[in-house]
Amino acid sequence: MTSSQLDAWRKRPLEVRVLDRCNECETLQPDVRERINFWPNIRAVCCSSCFNRMLAEFNDLSYT
Numbered sequence: 001m002t003s004s005q006l007d008a009w010r011k012r013p014l015e016v017r018v019l020d021r022c023n024e025c026e027t028l029q030p031d032v033r034e035r036i037n038f039w040p041n042i043r044a045v046c047c048s049s050c051f052n053r054m055l056a057e058f059n060d061l062s063y064t
Contacts, residue, residue, distance in 0.1 A: 024050035 001009070020032035022045075029047035036043050037051075040058045044051060 022047040022050055024054070 017030065019028035019030055021027070022029045022032050024044065024046040027047075032045065032047050034043070034045050035048075035051045037055060040055070042051075042054055042058070044054065046054075
C-alpha cells in the first residue's frame with residue numbers, strides 16, 4: 001500500500017451496529033427494548049415482531 005492508500009484506509013467511515021438478544025425468539029435483533037402494553041397487560045424485552053405476535057396471540061385467545 002502506498003501512503004495515500006493507507007491514509008484513505010485510515011480515514012474511511014466506520015459503521016457500528018449494536019444487536020441485542022430478543023428473549024422471545026432468541027436471535028440478535030437491532031430493535032430489542034422493553035415493550036409495555038396496558039391491555040392486555042404485557043411487559044416484555046423483545047423485538048417488535050415478537051411483541052406484535054404476542055399481542056395477536058392474545059387477541060386470538062380473548063375472542064374464543
